Amino acid sequence: MTKFNNKPFIIGILFTFIIAAISLISSKLPLLDKVGALTIAIVIAILFRHFNGYPESYRPGITFASKRLLKFAIILYGLKLNIFDVIGEGSALLLIDGGVIIVSIGLMLLLNHYIKGDKIITLLLGIGTGVCGAAAIAAVSPILKAREKDTAISIGIVALIGTLFSLAYTVIYTLFTISPEVFGVWSGVSLHEIAHVILAADFSGETALRIGLLGKLGRVFLLIPLSIILIFVMNLKSQARNTNRRIEMPYFLIGFVLMAIFHTYVPIPQFIMQIIEPLTTICLLMAMVALGLNVSFKDLQNRAFKPLIGVIIVSMILSTITFIIANYIYG
Template sequence: MSPIGAAKTKETSISLESRKMRKSLRLKKGWMKGVILTLVLALLAGIVADFPIFSVMGVMIISILLGMSWKGLMDVPADAAPGITFSSKILLRAGIILMGLRLNFEQILSAGFSIVIIDVAVIVFTLVFMLYLGKLLSIDRHLSTLIAVGTAVCGAAAIVVVAPLIGAKKELTAISVAFIAIMGTIVTIFYTFLYPVLGFTPYEYGILTGSTLHELAHVIAAATPGGDISSDTAILVKLGRVALLIPVAIVLGSIFSKKSGNVPAQKRTFKDLPVPWFIFGFLFMCLINTVGFLPDALTKMLIALSILLLSMAMAGLGLSVNFSEFKKLSSKVLITGVAGSFALILLGLLLTKL
């Protein structure tokens, strides 16, 4: 190669490297922008929650409302999306893991059997009710199954896991995830105002929220007004539902495989299914708290950190809510989803009093 050609090649290589660096820098700035936005909203929510008129709502709900307000009034920069997603997903799980420091294994074991019964009853009832209603209304069985499993088990995570096992199209998965996110947020806010008039003990309210709300984020936010007992109980109940995701996914995958007469192209085995590893992190923190490994001061600091991380996750959830997604749903699908959610609430009220 001639010296001139070599020089041009070198210039091209430097130019490409420079463009890559600028792109990487823009991505990092966008990511930081999203994380910082959720942090600011979470800190602001903590200030607002100190006012008596807002204290009943709790910092989690206020974080969601501030996120929704920001999105509605000021919109969200497109490049901030990765940081917002990081807060609403990764920081959510980190906060849940650290919340394990508020519990010990004696509390978990004492509540264990009753929680399993509640979780199984909730999942079986919701799936049967919503799938039957979807069939009556002649809704696509893949769509009704995705919305049903999102309502019954653990929201978007359940939908994403089950979708390839039943051969659901990507657009149906997206619509189902959007519906569950919006419906769960509405019910979460509704619960916050319902709590003072229910007359439930913190434990009973924790059972209700943990057994009937869609996402982990929804459960944590709605249970906060009931205090630590309510929050701890709600998380245990909800994590039980999350743990049942794998057997539910396998059963649904098997049913759809038999009905279609063949095996879906993307069928997975038990070992291929995503395991909710943050549950083990939560239990590990419970173990640390049980043996008293950490000093009390450090434990309190980590619990305070968990509240901040969860508040950031709630702000991210609020920033991600897009009510326009409802326009993509037919009236029959809305009826199925809403009816299933409220039937689940009624079941939760019944189970709480049994």
């Protein structure tokens, strides 16, 4: 490949990196630190698309970011998991986590039956709400054969709603007397992203944060069996339609599992994790920029409004149910 042919790829990568870096820096500023880098990255990308159009000349690099870097980030995401912690100390929370995932997906699909929203976006939002936000949506999108614009819309909605709910949790904690244990469980089993759990639970202190992360990582762990179930269901649908397009376990999910196993059995030095964590974040942000460039305001208006209403309702129901459960068991 000549240097000329490499140029669109390099510029595309740099383009997503620059916006990702701006998003990350902006997320440290007052007020914007409550919004989160993921939301900022997607919003900037959508606004760029609206005012400047899709940067066709950068497409090779942008496509690489939306596909390869996203999968690479999900593989590295596995290093957040310690399986022994999840099935050991977090085993009681794991049962609640499983219920949250089932209720989230089930309620979204049931509600969508009445409001007639986009089915794929609705399912992605149910999975993102129940499991672990952007990472879950990105992981299952290839299994569900979702379009990149649907993936981006779903991730943007989950990131935004999760941020609003995590801020609401801190207000509720301030107004009412809630023990750190209850608040940690409530945050961990109901909020959308790991970043949202940290934002809310850390407000209550170290105990709440530790329990919250344990509850959240249980939901991340359940992404593995959920993906297997989705592959099985999609293959059954293919057979029913008499097509031979079988869906295998995506390689990046296998990598995710292997990284989780590796982190469980092999101690990783802190200085290495201090490199891996920001690398994971920047790769994920670059992928969010690339995905966001596929979304137009017309897409948001025509396809996202009803699923947005659905995920708000479902998130409110989940928050209420999980608070009652957390207070009953740990209060």
